[in-house]
Amino acid sequence: MEADGRRTTLASQYEGKRLNSPNDAVLKSDGALYFTDPPAGLRGREQDPKKELPYNGVFLLKDGKLQLLIQDLPFPNGVTFSPDEKVLYVNSAADRKIFRLEVKPDDTVANRQLFIDMTSDKAEGNPDGMKVDEKGNLYSTGPGGIWIMSPAGKRLGTIAFPEVPANLAFGDADGKMLYVTARTGLYRIRLKIPGIRP
16 A cells, blocks of 8 residues: 555566456565465355466565465465564464464575474464564464464463454564454453564
8 A cells, every 4th residue: 555545566467367256465674575375365265267277375575576476275374473573474364373484585485394283283274474572482372362482382371362363463562462363352451571563
């Protein structure tokens, strides 16, 4: 969105085929934009005749060039960086997993590893929105609320809410307020560690 209200499209197609429904994005300090492209906005999802790409990707937009980074996750959803931007976290809502990838000097990614598997938790909720705090702890929606995980992938705890959370963001002047969107409500909770904000 431009300052005067006009919209500028940065990417709408990859190799001549329309993107599915870009969902979550994170901007690196050097201007590289990473985003997920699940079929969430398509009515029939995978079977929707409007779906042109044969996969649900994770993309990198840099210097006007769109690159496909990942094409084998069933439902790539949330995406965020570690505080030093050397690790990219991507989750897959369909199989309730979060992955970590090394960010290379050219902004591409390598060495994908499973960071945490949420499938054993039978509570309602999937990984969706994700953010990190200044200590590198990862906050993600998940079964039962907002999961907090150490940089090593250890689950530190879960913040429960009256509804299933969908997304989250750190706010207020000191970055210690966590705002959470849910199905019908907006919630906030004060934290001890400031979050990384865009």
